[in-house]
Amino acid sequence: xxxxxxxxxxxxxxxDRPERxxxxxxxxxxxxxxxxxxxxxxxxxSRRQFGRTAYLDGLRGFAALLVYFGHHHxxxxxxxxxxxxxxxxxxxxxxxxxxxxxxxxxxxxxxxYAVSVFFVISGYVLSAKALSQAYxxxxxxxxxxxxxxxxxxxxxxFIPLIVTTFAFMTTVHAFSIWTDDDREPTYHxxxxxxYVETKNFTFLFRTGGVPWLSYNRHLWSIPMEFKGSVVIFxxxxxxxxxxxxxxxxxEVILIYYFMYIVDGWFCSMFLAGMLLCxxxxxxxxxxxxxxxxxxxxxxxxxxxxxxxxxxxxGGIPIAEDVKVLRDSPGWYYLSMLKPQAVYDYKWFYLFWAxxxxxxxxxQIPWLKAxxxxxxxQYLGRISYAFYLIHGPLLQTFADRLYVATGWSRxxxxxxxxxxxxxxxxxxxxxxxLDFSFWVPQLIILPVTLWAAEIVTKLVDEPAVNxxxxxxxxxxxxxxLPKI
Numbered sequence: 001x002x003x004x005x006x007x008x009x010x011x012x013x014x015x016d017r018p019e020r021x022x023x024x025x026x027x028x029x030x031x032x033x034x035x036x037x038x039x040x041x042x043x044x045x046s047r048r049q050f051g052r053t054a055y056l057d058g059l060r061g062f063a064a065l066l067v068y069f070g071h072h073h074x075x076x077x078x079x080x081x082x083x084x085x086x087x088x089x090x091x092x093x094x095x096x097x098x099x100x101x102x103x104x105x106x107x108x109x110x111x112x113y114a115v116s117v118f119f120v121i122s123g124y125v126l127s128a129k130a131l132s133q134a135y136x137x138x139x140x141x142x143x144x145x146x147x148x149x150x151x152x153x154x155x156x157x158f159i160p161l162i163v164t165t166f167a168f169m170t171t172v173h174a175f176s177i178w179t180d181d182d183r184e185p186t187y188h189x190x191x192x193x194x195y196v197e198t199k200n201f202t203f204l205f206r207t208g209g210v211p212w213l214s215y216n217r218h219l220w221s222i223p224m225e226f227k228g229s230v231v232i233f234x235x236x237x238x239x240x241x242x243x244x245x246x247x248x249x250x251e252v253i254l255i256y257y258f259m260y261i262v263d264g265w266f267c268s269m270f271l272a273g274m275l276l277c278x279x280x281x282x283x284x285x286x287x288x289x290x291x292x293x294x295x296x297x298x299x300x301x302x303x304x305x306x307x308x309x310x311x312x313x314g315g316i317p318i319a320e321d322v323k324v325l326r327d328s329p330g331w332y333y334l335s336m337l338k339p340q341a342v343y344d345y346k347w348f349y350l351f352w353a354x355x356x357x358x359x360x361x362x363q364i365p366w367l368k369a370x371x372x373x374x375x376x377q378y379l380g381r382i383s384y385a386f387y388l389i390h391g392p393l394l395q396t397f398a399d400r401l402y403v404a405t406g407w408s409r410x411x412x413x414x415x416x417x418x419x420x421x422x423x424x425x426x427x428x429x430x431x432x433l434d435f436s437f438w439v440p441q442l443i444i445l446p447v448t449l450w451a452a453e454i455v456t457k458l459v460d461e462p463a464v465n466x467x468x469x470x471x472x473x474x475x476x477x478x479x480l481p482k483i
Contacts, residue, residue: 123273
């Protein structure tokens with residue numbers, strides 16, 4: 001034992017002290033517990049004060065849940081080709097299903113509606129700080145904000161995508177997990193295929209190839225998210241010194257251009273989010289154009305009607321031929337509104353549905369309160385990771401549970417024969433409310449949320465922090481903030 005007055009050098013290095021080792025073990029154990037402990041089981045943060053736009057986080061989280069359920073409904077019932085039912089309107093081809101009723105459909109095939117909402121929310125959030133600075137005439141700070149945002153955006157979006165797809169690809173090979181997809185015979189070949197696909201997928205100006213990654217086809221919207229972000233940053237910089245009316249008119253013209261002149265529907269969604277943010281900013285400063293005062297006495301009626309219209313348009317039938325839309329009950333006259341420029345007609349109607357929904361939420365108290373519910377806020381916090389990993393979990397973990405309860409396909413006879421009807425459950429009842437689908441959700445959904453939380457802590461949040469650190473390290477000394 002060292003004497004009372006002996007120094008660290010006499011006893012050994014500081015790291016070798018027993019109390020130091022215990023401290024490191026304690027912190028490591030605490031970190032692991034915090035990492036794997038689901039926060040939705042904790043009461044912490046239940047009384048957290050919400051920010052002005054917290055409802056957007058909740059709306060994003062709820063939209064992510066619609067994407068999740070849409071993919072799961074179609075995956076489980078792939079053998080009966082249920083997309084021929086869920087993708088069409090109630091009564092189309094004399095098919096009358098509860099799941100296809102207006103408003104109900106979004107819980108079974110509302111993925112595209114949700115993606116449109118994502119894009120509008122992104123346009124709003126990405127422009128909020130910069131528009132406030134432009135409105136205040138703080139052009140130097142505006143330049144700093146846009147430079148930082150543009151530098152960090154690719155890193156923030158694609159680092160989590162790269163990490164999760166790489167982990168999925170490696171895990172499938174390492175543990176020989178069967179998936180109903182073509183895989184390369186060796187890990188080296190798979191790694192090369194993943195590299196080629198990923199590098200092309202993350203290129204902003206890519207002009208060819210399929211619009212998705214074979215390792216997670218649900219991520220096709222991420223490159224559009226990046227392109228829309230660039231459009232927002234460019235538009236803010238270009239319009240930052242314009243007058244109020246000129247800026248608003250230019251935003252409207254750009255929205256019209258991308259939707260009606262060229263096939264840039266997702267750019268219109270981002271710019272519509274920017275326009276909504278601009279109008280909210282002007283409203284807070286009592287600087288709205290007089291045109292909007294005409295509707296002040298009809299505010300409640302107006303927004304409730306827009307909400308109903310949004311929900312109805314959000315159930316747009318999905319098909320390549322506009323003739324399907326024309327033959328769908330309740331859509332004949334609406335089909336005539338489709339612009340010539342839009343190749344995939346559904347995005348035109350989803351544009352209006354998403355914009356009206358985002359505009360309505362803060363104006364309807366109960367709807368805003370719903371979006372600010374603790375669970376929706378939780379979903380909003382993990383929404384990006386939830387979006388990234390629900391596909392790989394669906395292909396592997398959830399797929400087995402669905403097969404076990406009776407939802408098998410021909411491919412499972414070769415790839416997962418022992419799982420077929422391992423625990424069969426009843427499929428009786430209305431389509432979409434099958435007992436054999438919802439019982440596995442008691443396991444699948446909590447596991448997916450838990451995994452999304454881990455990915456948020458382990459990948460998503462570090463990616464955000466890394467992007468911020470990289471930008472600060474890249475700054476020239478003269479541009480660093482003075483203390």
